[in-house]
Amino acid sequence: VPSVRKLSAQLSVSVSTVLQAYRILEDRGRIEARPQSGYYVRPPLAPAAAVPRVSRPSSVPTKVTVGSLIMEMLKLSTQPGVAPLGGAIPPDQCLPTKQLNRIQAAIARRTSRGSNFYDLPPGCKELRVQVARRYIDAGCALSPDELITTCGCTEALNLCLRAVARPGDVIALESPAYYGHLQIIEALGMRALEIPTCPQDGVSLDALRFALDDKPVRACLFVTNFQNPTGAVMPDETKRELVELLAARDVPLIEDDIYGDLGFDLRGRPKVCKAYDAGGNVLLCGSFSKTLAPGARVGWCAPPPRWRDALEELKVTTTMATPSLPQLAIAEFLASGGYDHHLRKVRRYYAQQVQLVSAAVQRAFPEGTRVTRPAGGHVLWVEMPPRVDALDLHARALERKINIAPGPIFSAKGKFRNFIRLNCALRYDEMIERALITLGRLAGDA
Amino acid sequence: VPSVRKLSAQLSVSVSTVLQAYRILEDRGRIEARPQSGYYVRPPLAPAAAVPRVSRPSSVPTKVTVGSLIMEMLKLSTQPGVAPLGGAIPPDQCLPTKQLNRIQAAIARRTSRGSNFYDLPPGCKELRVQVARRYIDAGCALSPDELITTCGCTEALNLCLRAVARPGDVIALESPAYYGHLQIIEALGMRALEIPTCPQDGVSLDALRFALDDKPVRACLFVTNFQNPTGAVMPDETKRELVELLAARDVPLIEDDIYGDLGFDLRGRPKVCKAYDAGGNVLLCGSFSKTLAPGARVGWCAPPPRWRDALEELKVTTTMATPSLPQLAIAEFLASGGYDHHLRKVRRYYAQQVQLVSAAVQRAFPEGTRVTRPAGGHVLWVEMPPRVDALDLHARALERKINIAPGPIFSAKGKFRNFIRLNCALRYDEMIERALITLGRLAGDA
Numbered sequence: 001v002p003s004v005r006k007l008s009a010q011l012s013v014s015v016s017t018v019l020q021a022y023r024i025l026e027d028r029g030r031i032e033a034r035p036q037s038g039y040y041v042r043p044p045l046a047p048a049a050a051v052p053r054v055s056r057p058s059s060v061p062t063k064v065t066v067g068s069l070i071m072e073m074l075k076l077s078t079q080p081g082v083a084p085l086g087g088a089i090p091p092d093q094c095l096p097t098k099q100l101n102r103i104q105a106a107i108a109r110r111t112s113r114g115s116n117f118y119d120l121p122p123g124c125k126e127l128r129v130q131v132a133r134r135y136i137d138a139g140c141a142l143s144p145d146e147l148i149t150t151c152g153c154t155e156a157l158n159l160c161l162r163a164v165a166r167p168g169d170v171i172a173l174e175s176p177a178y179y180g181h182l183q184i185i186e187a188l189g190m191r192a193l194e195i196p197t198c199p200q201d202g203v204s205l206d207a208l209r210f211a212l213d214d215k216p217v218r219a220c221l222f223v224t225n226f227q228n229p230t231g232a233v234m235p236d237e238t239k240r241e242l243v244e245l246l247a248a249r250d251v252p253l254i255e256d257d258i259y260g261d262l263g264f265d266l267r268g269r270p271k272v273c274k275a276y277d278a279g280g281n282v283l284l285c286g287s288f289s290k291t292l293a294p295g296a297r298v299g300w301c302a303p304p305p306r307w308r309d310a311l312e313e314l315k316v317t318t319t320m321a322t323p324s325l326p327q328l329a330i331a332e333f334l335a336s337g338g339y340d341h342h343l344r345k346v347r348r349y350y351a352q353q354v355q356l357v358s359a360a361v362q363r364a365f366p367e368g369t370r371v372t373r374p375a376g377g378h379v380l381w382v383e384m385p386p387r388v389d390a391l392d393l394h395a396r397a398l399e400r401k402i403n404i405a406p407g408p409i410f411s412a413k414g415k416f417r418n419f420i421r422l423n424c425a426l427r428y429d430e431m432i433e434r435a436l437i438t439l440g441r442l443a444g445d446a
Numbered sequence: 447v448p449s450v451r452k453l454s455a456q457l458s459v460s461v462s463t464v465l466q467a468y469r470i471l472e473d474r475g476r477i478e479a480r481p482q483s484g485y486y487v488r489p490p491l492a493p494a495a496a497v498p499r500v501s502r503p504s505s506v507p508t509k510v511t512v513g514s515l516i517m518e519m520l521k522l523s524t525q526p527g528v529a530p531l532g533g534a535i536p537p538d539q540c541l542p543t544k545q546l547n548r549i550q551a552a553i554a555r556r557t558s559r560g561s562n563f564y565d566l567p568p569g570c571k572e573l574r575v576q577v578a579r580r581y582i583d584a585g586c587a588l589s590p591d592e593l594i595t596t597c598g599c600t601e602a603l604n605l606c607l608r609a610v611a612r613p614g615d616v617i618a619l620e621s622p623a624y625y626g627h628l629q630i631i632e633a634l635g636m637r638a639l640e641i642p643t644c645p646q647d648g649v650s651l652d653a654l655r656f657a658l659d660d661k662p663v664r665a666c667l668f669v670t671n672f673q674n675p676t677g678a679v680m681p682d683e684t685k686r687e688l689v690e691l692l693a694a695r696d697v698p699l700i701e702d703d704i705y706g707d708l709g710f711d712l713r714g715r716p717k718v719c720k721a722y723d724a725g726g727n728v729l730l731c732g733s734f735s736k737t738l739a740p741g742a743r744v745g746w747c748a749p750p751p752r753w754r755d756a757l758e759e760l761k762v763t764t765t766m767a768t769p770s771l772p773q774l775a776i777a778e779f780l781a782s783g784g785y786d787h788h789l790r791k792v793r794r795y796y797a798q799q800v801q802l803v804s805a806a807v808q809r810a811f812p813e814g815t816r817v818t819r820p821a822g823g824h825v826l827w828v829e830m831p832p833r834v835d836a837l838d839l840h841a842r843a844l845e846r847k848i849n850i851a852p853g854p855i856f857s858a859k860g861k862f863r864n865f866i867r868l869n870c871a872l873r874y875d876e877m878i879e880r881a882l883i884t885l886g887r888l889a890g891d892a
Contacts, residue, residue, distance in 0.1 A: 071759060074566055075566060089564060092562075095562055101551070101555070104554070105547070108543075108547035108550070112544045113538045116541055116543040116546070116547075116740065117535075118740045119741060120521060151597050151743065154762075154765055154766040155765045158763060158764050158765075166613075166635070167612075167635075180763070183759065187759060188763075189613075294563055294564045295561065295563050295564065295767070295769060296769060297743070297766075297767060297768070309514070313514075313629065313633060316600075317626070317630040317633040317634075318601060318764060319598055319600055319743060320601075321740070321743060323741060323742060324740075324741030324742075325742075326769065326771075
């Protein structure tokens with residue numbers, strides 16, 4: 001695009017007006033700034049390939065058994081020399097570790113007493129204030145007193161499931177589901193019921209309604225924004241309908257919003273179902289593991305009042321307290337305004353990475369391959385031709401030191417046999433390009 | 447005692463020989479050093495009062511329901527202006543928070559990458575090396591690869607119980623039991639069976655044998671060293687017998703060794719049951735929350751091989767990872783040798799505090815009161831005359847801003863109605879002395 005100076009002269013407007021206009025275009029993903037060079041038109045985010053179809057999961061609740069395959073994939077995710085297309089782990093350059101460590105050290109110097117104590121539930125007040133404040137952007141007026149901090153989102157989900165359901169109970173999930181949800185349900189002895197899900201708009205409410213009529217669903221566990229693995233975002237109107245549907249039937253919704261801050265559209269973030277929860281039926285969960293500090297183990301849940309005491313007791317009997325110093329450091333980072341600036345950078349970066357990997361998949365994979373067009377997060381969900389077996393592909397890729405997440409781990413039934421999930425978070429380089437070409441060739445050989 | 451110089455002259459031995467002799471007497475608790483003053487004979491640790499008798503719990507397994515009373519007591523434990531005789535929380539001056547914070551800041555400067563990542567199970571290798579090394583003193587040759595780090599001992603116990611038992615299963619505990627164990631069992635829907643326990647030697651093996659013949663005990667959960675609340679230490683020979691007894695019946699033992707490093711006898715620490723576990727039947731758990739950093743949430747478990755995979759999966763589905771930076775900092779603190787020096791100070795301090803509180807109880811409480819003589823830890827278990835109701839005393843004490851742990855929370859059956867547990871960890875001062883006098887008067891009024 002024309003340089004700022006040129007356009008300013010051409011249109012007879014001030015330089016700052018042009019800059020502002022370019023900034024808006026940048027936020028919308030239309031152009032991008034390159035340091036010391038200027039602004040450039042950005043390739044369109046949506047790739048040409050078709051997206052995967054709405055899922056058709058089995059209608060029978062299932063005991064889950066995907067654990068060991070997942071553990072293997074997770075452990076390989078950070079192994080040097082293995083192409084990191086497996087676990088959805090944020091890369092170092094997307095984490096403000098230095099700033100957080102500096103803040104942490106400063107707090108520790110200020111108060112040795114306040115940095116090391118049993119921070120019993122509900123946990124760090126300063127942090128709860130900041131988290132509550134951020135949910136205003138998600139349409140949700142939360143009081144800090146409604147939040148309980150946890151050791152990451154995993155603990156939040158684990159506790160919420162235990163608060164609302166018992167072993168043997170049926171939990172409705174997306175299909176494909178985040179494998180971590182399946183693992184938690186397996187570990188708690190509950191049963192998963194997978195609900196047809198659109199890779200763009202999330203869970204099908206028609207299908208969910210049908211399932212609720214037919215099965216003893218005890219609770220729903222959905223990722224409503226930038227679902228893992230599809231990237232689906234449930235439209236606001238659907239969120240409202242979902243909350244009403246579940247409230248009418250007294251089925252609680254556990255809402256996993258861990259990716260909510262990682263949308264590619266910089267104009268704002270999508271709402272949460274909790275924003276429509278007038279009756280107190282939504283247990284909202286989140287964490288800073290994907291945006292700031294996977295190593296800090298700081299997450300939260302916001303349960304309605306009727307489950308609050310139970311959740312505090314479950315928290316005390318599961319980990320007693322949440323780490324005290326990391327909570328204070330993250331609270332200070334948020335209060336300083338550094339978080340939004342950081343998110344801006346990271347969201348642009350992920351948008352670009354997802355685009356690059358998607359383009360490479362379309363070049364390298366066999367005809368008939370479908371790829372999602374996520375609006376946030378950092379993973380792609382790839383549907384390969386039916387003859388390709390993802391577990392087989394996974395095994396053959398590992399021999400070549402390429403780690404991927406095979407489709408069947410996203411289903412308690414071992415469905416999605418010809419799907420894989422690709423993590424796009426690590427900087428696209430020659431190693432990743434070569435890995436994608438190899439994957440495409442292996443898939444083509446099938 | 448005579449000054450070092452004087453005794454050296456008197457016996458014609460060198461000053462360093464006298465110093466060494468005094469040091470040995472100090473380690474044995476016979477004399478104590480007072481800064482700028484010299485060595486003094488120490489009052490005997492064992493108070494004159496009788497100790498409580500062996501417990502006689504009910505023989506019927508029970509669903510546990512003590513949660514809300516405990517939450518209230520915990521939350522009041524750190525409230526300013528309330529005499530802190532409730533929760534067993536280590537005081538700031540017994541935690542090397544400044545050193546740990548300094549190490550943490552240094553590590554963070556060295557490696558931002560290495561300080562913030564999903565430290566998936568088994569967790570930080572450096573820390574596991576140090577923890578394994580320390581168990582040599584407890585008679586136990588552990589490999590670092592046998593350990594899994596956890597978010598505190600609470601998570602370790604929670605995961606171990608879930609690995610070996612299911613909801614509804616019967617877990618054998620001490621009587622009185624640590625209320626935290628009762629809470630975990632309640633939260634997991636398991637049932638507690640309380641076994642008669644001697645306040646000096648721990649669980650009665652005769653009673654346990656009888657219970658195992660009679661009830662479907664799925665697992666045992668015992669604090670074998672400095673049990674909370676009694677301070678009991680199971681003699682080594684009994685530990686060996688216990689391990690053999692349980693192995694013969696294939697009943698796993700979850701061993702909570704959280705107080706193992708806090709004995710008053712500085713010559714060494716007691717063994718763990720795990721030291722005798724030839725057959726792989728003991729799941730050893732511990733943490734640094736009582737000795738170094740309650741705020742760091744760093745503990746561990748050492749499961750036998752048959753439960754290892756299950757435990758790693760349970761860990762991943764409960765909190766995913768253990769905080770990364772605190773693990774590295776504690777590992778470095780241990781590797782530097784600072785831990786033993788720190789423990790020496792803290793163990794002397796707790797011995798003195800327990801002695802001071804015990805003496806005050808004997809002065810202030812009504813005739814017939816019995817007090818334990820713990821050999822480690824920092825709590826006292828007080829049996830008052832049968833007419834005194836501990837729940838009533840607890841309520842009346844709270845009105846006077848005194849927090850205590852009433853006996854019934856240490857039993858799923860609400861037993862120990864005339865017992866209280868006193869935390870002795872905070873520096874004995876006028877506030878605590880006044881609180882104990884008030885408590886004694888309230889108990890006497892009953």
